[in-house]
Amino acid sequence: MKIDFAASFKDLFSTEKKWMTILGLSVSVIIPIVGPLVAIGYLMRRFARVRAGKPAEDFDFSNFGEYLQIGLWPFLCTLVATIVLMPIIFVCAIPMSVGSVIVENNQGPGIALLILGFFLYLFSLLLLMLVTYPVMLRSGLMMDFKSGFSKTFILSFIKKVGMSLIGYMLLVSIISIPLVLVGYIALLVGAFVVAAGLQFVMFHLIFQHYDLYLERGGEVIEVNPELIKDYGTPPLPGANPSPPADQSGAIE
Numbered sequence: 001m002k003i004d005f006a007a008s009f010k011d012l013f014s015t016e017k018k019w020m021t022i023l024g025l026s027v028s029v030i031i032p033i034v035g036p037l038v039a040i041g042y043l044m045r046r047f048a049r050v051r052a053g054k055p056a057e058d059f060d061f062s063n064f065g066e067y068l069q070i071g072l073w074p075f076l077c078t079l080v081a082t083i084v085l086m087p088i089i090f091v092c093a094i095p096m097s098v099g100s101v102i103v104e105n106n107q108g109p110g111i112a113l114l115i116l117g118f119f120l121y122l123f124s125l126l127l128l129m130l131v132t133y134p135v136m137l138r139s140g141l142m143m144d145f146k147s148g149f150s151k152t153f154i155l156s157f158i159k160k161v162g163m164s165l166i167g168y169m170l171l172v173s174i175i176s177i178p179l180v181l182v183g184y185i186a187l188l189v190g191a192f193v194v195a196a197g198l199q200f201v202m203f204h205l206i207f208q209h210y211d212l213y214l215e216r217g218g219e220v221i222e223v224n225p226e227l228i229k230d231y232g233t234p235p236l237p238g239a240n241p242s243p244p245a246d247q248s249g250a251i252e
Contacts, residue, residue: 001211003164003208004208005168005205007204008201008204012197012200012201015057016058017058021059022197023059024042024059024060024061025042025196025197025199025200026192026193026195028042028196029199030192036071037068037072039071039199040070040071040140041066041067041070041071041072042067042070042071043199043203044070044071044074045067045070045227045228047203047204048140048141048228051207051211051223052228054228063231066231070140070143073142073148074135074137074148077135077136077149078132078135078136081128081131081132081135082128082132085124089121089128091124092117092121092124093120093121093124095116096114096116096117096118096120096121098117099111099114099115099117100114129166129169130166131154131158133157133165134157134162136148136206137157138221141221141222141224141227142221142222142223143224143227144224153221156218157218160213160216160217161209161212161216164212165205165206165209168205168209169205172202172205176194176198180195
C-alpha cells in the first residue's frame with residue numbers, strides 16, 4: 001500500500017456530523033491538560049473502530065469522559081518516554097549552547113559548534129518522535145501503560161515505517177506554518193480550528209503507517225475491546241424511563 005497524504009485531510013470531512021467533530025477537537029485544543037487527553041482518546045477510538053470494520057464516529061460531547069479515559073494511557077506513556085529521553089536531548093543541545101557563547105570571541109569554532117549542535121539537536125528531536133509514536137500507538141490501542149513500552153514493537157515499527165512517518169510529519173509541520181498564520185488572522189479562533197485539523201491529520205497518518213507496518217509483516221496490536229465498543233445513544237434530558245412490563249409481557 002501507499003500512504004495517501006490527501007486522504008488524511010479529506011477524511012475529517014467524510015462524516016455526517018463533521019462540523020461537530022471539528023468543534024469538539026477545537027474545544028479540546030483550548031482546554032488545558034484535560035483537552036489533549038480527550039482529543040487523543042477520541043482519535044484513537046475513531047481510527048481503531050474504522051479498522052475493526054465499524055463506521056467512522058463523530059465527536060460526541062456526551063462521551064467526553066470515555067475519551068478522557070482512553071487518552072490517559074497514550075498521554076502518560078508519551079510523557080514518560082519524553083522524560084526518559086530528555087537527558088539525550090539536553091546533551092545534544094550543549095554544543096549549540098556553547099557555540100552561541102563563544103562565537104562572539106572566536107567565530108570559527110563558535111560557528112562550527114553551532115552547526116554541529118543544530119544537527120545533534122535535530123537528531124535528538126527525530127529520535128524522540130521515532131520512539132514516542134509507536135509507544136503512543138500501542139498503549140492507546142491496548143489501553144495499557146506497560147504495553148506501550150514493548151522494545152520489540154518499538155524497534156520493529158521504527159525499522160519498517162519509522163522514517164516514512166517522520167517524513168510525513170515534517171511535511172505536516174511545514175504545511176502548518178502558513179495555515180496557523182491564516183488561523184491567527186481569522187480572529188485567533190481559526191488557529192484553534194487549524195490545530196485541531198492538523199492533529200486529526202497526524203493521527204490519520206500514524207494509523208496509515210500502522211496499516212503499512214502490518215503489510216510489511218509487523219506485529220498486530222491486540223485492541224482493547226473497551227476502545228471500540230458501541231456506546232449507544234444516551235437518553236434525552238428529562239425523558240421518563242419506560243414502565244416495567246409484567247410477567248405476561250403486558251405493560252401496566
